[in-house]
Structures are given as structure tokens and as C-alpha cells.
Amino acid sequence: DVKVTQSSRYLVKRTGEKVFLECVQDMDHENMFWYRQDPGLGLRLIYFSYDVKMKEKGDIPEGYSVSREKKERFSLILESASTNQTSMYLCATRASGRAREQFFGPGTRLTVL
Amino acid sequence: DQQVKQNSPSLSVQEGRISILNCDYTNSMFDYFLWYKKYPAEGPTFLISISSIKDKNEDGRFTVFLNKSAKHLSLHIVPSQPGDSAVYFCAASNPGTYKYIFGTGTRLKVLA
Numbered sequence: 001d002v003k004v005t006q007s008s009r010y011l012v013k014r015t016g017e018k019v020f021l022e023c024v025q026d027m028d029h030e031n032m033f034w035y036r037q038d039p040g041l042g043l044r045l046i047y048f049s050y051d052v053k054m055k056e057k058g059d060i061p062e063g064y065s066v067s068r069e070k071k072e073r074f075s076l077i078l079e080s081a082s083t084n085q086t087s088m089y090l091c092a093t094r095a096s097g098r099a100r101e102q103f104f105g106p107g108t109r110l111t112v113l
Numbered sequence: 114d115q116q117v118k119q120n121s122p123s124l125s126v127q128e129g130r131i132s133i134l135n136c137d138y139t140n141s142m143f144d145y146f147l148w149y150k151k152y153p154a155e156g157p158t159f160l161i162s163i164s165s166i167k168d169k170n171e172d173g174r175f176t177v178f179l180n181k182s183a184k185h186l187s188l189h190i191v192p193s194q195p196g197d198s199a200v201y202f203c204a205a206s207n208p209g210t211y212k213y214i215f216g217t218g219t220r221l222k223v224l225a
Contacts, residue, residue, distance in 0.1 A: 004156070009154070031211045033212075035215075040122070040217060041217060042119075042202060042215045042216055042217035042218050043157070043202060043204075043215040044215075045212060045213075045214075048211065048212060050211060058212070090156055090157070092156075094211055096211070100145050100147070100162060100206070101147065101159050101162065102147075102159070102213060103159070104149075104156030104157045104158070105156050106154075106155055106156045107154070107155065107156050109154070
């Protein structure tokens, strides 16, 4: 079974703080993704990575950066948190090749005050 | 521009009846579609998928239908159970990309 873990289930931060969200997977998948989920907007892709140190912007990258120094770990960084970044953040992984399914972590509910 | 749309934000169905969740898309290049189910405070879990070369895929109580000419897919759950109550997302991808585009979700409530 694929296991995708996220460092925190709930997080409360103040405006202007630097925030790190970590995602770790144990299935040796090449591709990792960060989404945010907001009511009425579904899941929107922030960034994804298809290999170590490789990244690509998704649909809403503004205000975020990412880091992938090891294959199993993909970090999402909010350089200076703002209230409009209050959201549910979901990490996902996917193998390369024919397998098309993405596996999601449990999510981090971030509140920025 | 929303390429994948779920126009019904919510749906209520009686236990034992059929649930039909709908999804429309605009990009005719999409070649693979998935349905995910999400409970509150949990990550989405994969439910069922379909390739664009098929028009139907079945897995137990879940069946996905694809109508390429109408750019429409639907998820049928028969019979519906209270444990099916969740938010359902459809997702689509283009060939040669690892990204998916998700719809906005439909909240299904199955009434006992």
C-alpha cells in the first residue's frame, strides 16, 4: 500500500510567518504534487515535481515555493503567509509510466491569522 | 477557465437507490478520467477510472460512463449506502502529462 504522510494535520500561523509543509512518500514514486482545496473551487494544483530537484508551476503558484532534495520528500513553503492562504493543503504522488492513479496524503488544514 | 466542471454542488439520495454524479469537460484532448472520494479531514481516495478509448468501466457498485461526443462522464453508485456519503471529485488529464485537472466536487448524502 502506498503511504503518503504529511507533517501536520492542523496548523495555525500568523500573517507574515514562513510556513513549511512537508510530505513524505514510501513508494518510490517519481512524481509529487501539492494542491490546495477550497470550498467551491475543488482541488487546484500549486506545484509539482517529476524528479529530485525538478519542479514545475501548477495553476496557482503565486506566494508558494517548493523544495525536493530527496525523492521521497516534497516540501511546500509559504514565504510570508497571508490570510488568503488559509486552506486545506493536499500532497499527492504518482508513479511514472502507465500507472495513472494519484495517491493522496491526509491533508494539512492551515489557518493563517 | 474551468476545463472540468461538476455543476451539482450537492446531491441527496435514499439508501438503496442509484446515485448519479455528473462531470463535464471542455478539452477534447483529455484521454484519462478518474473519480475520487473524499471524507472530511481526509485526503481523497481513488475510486474508479476510465480511458478515453472506453465508454464504460465497472467496479462492484461503481460504474463510470464516458460520452466523448458530449464531453460528459458520470459515476453511478448502485445501490447507494450511507457510507458513500462524501465529496466526489472527477479529474481529467492530457496524454503525456502527469498533471490532473479536478472538478469542484459534488457532496453526496445518502439518507438511511
